[in-house]
Amino acid sequence: MPLAAKVVAVLLAAVAAAPAFAQERKAELLWLGQAAFRLTTPTGKVILIDPWLTTNPKTPAKWKNLDELGKVDLILVTHGHGDHVGDAPALAKKHGAKLWAPAGLNQTFLALGILPADLVPRMNKSGTIRPFGEQGVKITMTRAEHSSEFVWKDAAGKDHVHVGGEPVGFLIELENGLKIWHMGDTGLFGDMKLVGDYYKPDVVLIPIGGHFVMDPKDAAFAVNHWIKPKHAVPMHYGTIPVLKGTPEEFIQALGGTATKVHAIQPGDRLEF
Ligand SMILES: [Zn+2]
Numbered sequence: 001m002p003l004a005a006k007v008v009a010v011l012l013a014a015v016a017a018a019p020a021f022a023q024e025r026k027a028e029l030l031w032l033g034q035a036a037f038r039l040t041t042p043t044g045k046v047i048l049i050d051p052w053l054t055t056n057p058k059t060p061a062k063w064k065n066l067d068e069l070g071k072v073d074l075i076l077v078t079h080g081h082g083d084h085v086g087d088a089p090a091l092a093k094k095h096g097a098k099l100w101a102p103a104g105l106n107q108t109f110l111a112l113g114i115l116p117a118d119l120v121p122r123m124n125k126s127g128t129i130r131p132f133g134e135q136g137v138k139i140t141m142t143r144a145e146h147s148s149e150f151v152w153k154d155a156a157g158k159d160h161v162h163v164g165g166e167p168v169g170f171l172i173e174l175e176n177g178l179k180i181w182h183m184g185d186t187g188l189f190g191d192m193k194l195v196g197d198y199y200k201p202d203v204v205l206i207p208i209g210g211h212f213v214m215d216p217k218d219a220a221f222a223v224n225h226w227i228k229p230k231h232a233v234p235m236h237y238g239t240i241p242v243l244k245g246t247p248e249e250f251i252q253a254l255g256g257t258a259t260k261v262h263a264i265q266p267g268d269r270l271e272f
Pocket residue numbers: 079081084146147185212
């Protein structure tokens with residue numbers, strides 16, 4: 001066989017050996033405002049992240065009807081603040097879907113009777129789960145630099161502040177090998193470089209609003225110098241007045257970069 005034909009034969013064999021879904025099906029990422037995403041994996045598993053929907057001013061009206069989400073297989077919550085916990089407990093109960101969050105937050109959900117034990121499994125930073133079996137999606141909890149108190153209203157409407165664990169991000173590796181890092185709420189910290197070097201995320205969902213999280217300049221520094229992902233999706237901005245950062249400022253701060261920025265609107269979808 002001539003060399004060119006041999007190369008073609010080897011390539012064809014490699015393509016044939018790859019799982020069918022890796023070539024045909026992509027992941028769909030739907031942004032619902034603030035840090036809320038619905039991720040549909042290449043094999044059709046539906047993962048909600050920080051689903052604050054019904055009282056989120058940026059969530060399109062259609063998605064405030066929780067039935068519109070369709071089936072839900074798994075829920076991830078990055079920390080105890082209301083704009084991230086949001087509708088997560090209600091959705092976990094509705095779908096019988098496990099809710100993974102910082103261990104201390106899940107302990108509080110259990111102790112307060114917000115969720116039953118089978119829906120609040122415990123894990124912690126650097127821990128990895130394979131919630132759909134050994135060949136499926138792999139999710140690793142990462143560090144985030146933030147806080148995580150959980151405020152709960154009692155029957156009389158009085159606020160009580162409870163332990164919410166430590167804030168985290170989630171590194172989600174899909175069935176096709178694509179790695180998406182939902183960074184959670186976070187300020188700038190040096191170990192973003194460690195995550196970039198060690199886990200090599202392809203896509204980052206990155207907070208840019210400032211005040212409670214990184215501003216556009218911070219986020220651009222982390223992307224350009226430490227994480228170097230192929231794609232960046234800005235989040236956690238514009239929801240309340242202090243979250244002033246904009247995608248335009250983020251793009252400007254990035255300057256010439258190999259990272260593609262997807263400045264989408266709540267309700268928009270991306271495919272990877
Ligand atoms: Zn927060």
